[in-house]
Amino acid sequence: MDKNNNPVLLEIQDVYKKYDDKEILKGIDLSLHKGEVLVVLGPSGCGKSTFLRCLNGLEKIQGGDIKFKEQSFTDKNANWQKIHEKIGMVFQNYELFPHMTVIENILLGPLKVQKRDRAEALAEAERLLERVGLLDRKDSYPRQLSGGQKQRIAIVRALCMNPEIILFDEVTASLDPEMVREVLDVILGLAKQGMTMVIVTHEMGFAEAVADRIIFMDEGKICEESEPNEFFTNPKTERAKHFLNIFQF
Amino acid sequence: MQNSAINVIFQENNIKRLFEGLFVTAEIAFISIIIGSILGILIGLSRTTKYRLVLFINRVYLEAFRIIPTLVWLFVFYFGVTTALNIDLSGEVVSIIVFSLWGAAEMGDIVRGALQSLPKHQIESGKALGLNYYQVYRYVLIPQAIRRMIPGTINLATRMIKTTSLVVLIGVIDVVKMGQQIIESSRFQFPTASFWIYGFIFFLYFIICYPLSRISKRLETKWSN
Numbered sequence: 001m002d003k004n005n006n007p008v009l010l011e012i013q014d015v016y017k018k019y020d021d022k023e024i025l026k027g028i029d030l031s032l033h034k035g036e037v038l039v040v041l042g043p044s045g046c047g048k049s050t051f052l053r054c055l056n057g058l059e060k061i062q063g064g065d066i067k068f069k070e071q072s073f074t075d076k077n078a079n080w081q082k083i084h085e086k087i088g089m090v091f092q093n094y095e096l097f098p099h100m101t102v103i104e105n106i107l108l109g110p111l112k113v114q115k116r117d118r119a120e121a122l123a124e125a126e127r128l129l130e131r132v133g134l135l136d137r138k139d140s141y142p143r144q145l146s147g148g149q150k151q152r153i154a155i156v157r158a159l160c161m162n163p164e165i166i167l168f169d170e171v172t173a174s175l176d177p178e179m180v181r182e183v184l185d186v187i188l189g190l191a192k193q194g195m196t197m198v199i200v201t202h203e204m205g206f207a208e209a210v211a212d213r214i215i216f217m218d219e220g221k222i223c224e225e226s227e228p229n230e231f232f233t234n235p236k237t238e239r240a241k242h243f244l245n246i247f248q249f
Numbered sequence: 250m251q252n253s254a255i256n257v258i259f260q261e262n263n264i265k266r267l268f269e270g271l272f273v274t275a276e277i278a279f280i281s282i283i284i285g286s287i288l289g290i291l292i293g294l295s296r297t298t299k300y301r302l303v304l305f306i307n308r309v310y311l312e313a314f315r316i317i318p319t320l321v322w323l324f325v326f327y328f329g330v331t332t333a334l335n336i337d338l339s340g341e342v343v344s345i346i347v348f349s350l351w352g353a354a355e356m357g358d359i360v361r362g363a364l365q366s367l368p369k370h371q372i373e374s375g376k377a378l379g380l381n382y383y384q385v386y387r388y389v390l391i392p393q394a395i396r397r398m399i400p401g402t403i404n405l406a407t408r409m410i411k412t413t414s415l416v417v418l419i420g421v422i423d424v425v426k427m428g429q430q431i432i433e434s435s436r437f438q439f440p441t442a443s444f445w446i447y448g449f450i451f452f453l454y455f456i457i458c459y460p461l462s463r464i465s466k467r468l469e470t471k472w473s474n
Binding site: 096114161 | 388
């Protein structure tokens with residue numbers, strides 16, 4: 001199955017980003033095809049999280065362009081609401097809204113942003129909750145849930161907007177080890193269904209299992225881009241070799 | 250109890266007069282709290298802006314009410330502003346103006362504190378769902394901020410109620426002044442009247458302020474579960 005023939009959803013051209021005088025991204029080129037799972041790896045501070053945040057406009061870019069289908073992010077009249085709707089994101093620190101129950105969290109976007117019919121949105125939300133095994137928690141508050149449960153809910157919340165792409169920003173990094181699996185399984189399930197995703201993670205085994213393509217970043221640039229199997233067994237660059245060695249005892 | 254000084258409370262229409270005084274106190278306090286809260290919310294929202302000038306003006310306003318005693322503000326408006334602008338304002342109106350301005354300044358700080366204490370991630374989470382600026386405030390920030398504002402707001406309200414006792418000094422007949430008048434007029438008949446009258450006033454303040462702190466406690470426990 002070669003996803004490179006699928007239509008391009010995100011076209012990233014020479015993206016440049018800096019905070020004050022600090023250069024974070026120094027020219028990134030990439031295209032993301034429909035149905036593709038892209039995993040971004042790299043040492044801390046390499047700019048991978050910032051890069052991910054640029055992909056749905058949470059961070060503004062100072063140079064280059066990002067296009068979602070035909071919509072350019074640098075267009076002054078860009079419809080950000082539409083972009084956010086279509087490019088979902090799940091964060092490291094399970095950011096559910098603490099004053100709302102699980103189901104209210106999930107329905108906020110569909111009802112208030114997409115103005116969907118409540119019964120229809122609710123049915124979808126319940127179906128998705130069922131799929132991640134949390135239907136019985138739909139009236140709980142976030143504080144009553146474990147980290148892994150919260151993160152699965154956050155994924156459902158993103159999914160319920162029917163996005164075309166979902167971005168995952170180190171979603172298991174704050175979890176206790178025994179909860180990592182349940183979250184990764186959900187993401188793996190989405191990959192099998194053909195969801196287009198960009199994933200920043202430090203879970204190497206997961207990266208290898210889920211990715212169609214691995215992007216290795218260092219110092220604000222893409223150093224290496226390859227098939228997961230090839231990347232993990234035979235990395236091309238010294239930096240990638242060095243990086244992978246850190247994960248082996 | 251025939252000769253007990255406690256009778257001073259029930260003599261003639263003293264109770265009625267004390268309640269009239271209490272009504273003036275409560276009226277000034279509650280109108281000011283309401284106006285102060287509404288203005289305070291707007292000020293608090295404006296203080297989350299990046300515009301330095303707005304922040305600076307707000308800062309000066311808040312500090313002016315923190316540094317200068319409320320009594321001085323009452324005098325400034327009652328004697329100063331009225332003469333300078335050649336207008337006639339009753340003591341009650343001046344009290345409401347000053348207490349509203351003070352309440353707004355403090356409330357603004359409470360609202361700002363509550364909004365800024367919310368994690369930045371909450372805003373991003375809302376944005377990532379496609380909520381617009383207004384919706385992020387409406388559905389995400391304000392409901393959470395209100396929960397965090399409750400203790401400070403109730404505290405401010407009770408402080409405002411208590412501080413209304415200063416309005417005596419610009420000629421408003423509030424519950425304290427009414428008590429003084431009763432004590433004066435019954436000095437010969439009941440030498441210990443002040444104990445009973447002020448004791449009763451103590452009780453009146455208590456029955457206004459206590460329910461507020463009860464409500465605050467209840468809301469806090471309700472929202473923490």
